[in-house]
Amino acid sequence: MEVPRDALSQREVLRLQFARGLLLALGQAAEDKGGLKLRVAAKLPIRQGAEANSFGNSYDHDGAGRTLHIRYSRLQGVGDLLVLLCHAVAHIRLGSGFGSNVPSDRRPGFQAEFRRCLKQAG
């Protein structure tokens, strides 16, 4: 379900590069240094608990595989991408991936961490 890089338009590749730069700015390690792998997915896997995350339909964080899949349709705007990645990094910082540990945007501390990420990204 992964969208290969050569299937992306030049603009989409640029947005993906922007996304990688943003992850670095948010303090995530580079992919070749063991950091998060950023991939584009045509469709996301259905996971229990995704509905507790307001962006659960936009990205999927596989903590074990250290991979962040972004839904292809979310690659169409830089603003959306920024908010989405800040949201994902806030969850990652708080240590709540999908799966057994259900992320909730209402969890104490989440909104503060999300705002911190947005400030750092700006």
Ligand SMILES: [Zn+2]
């Ligand atoms: Zn969320």
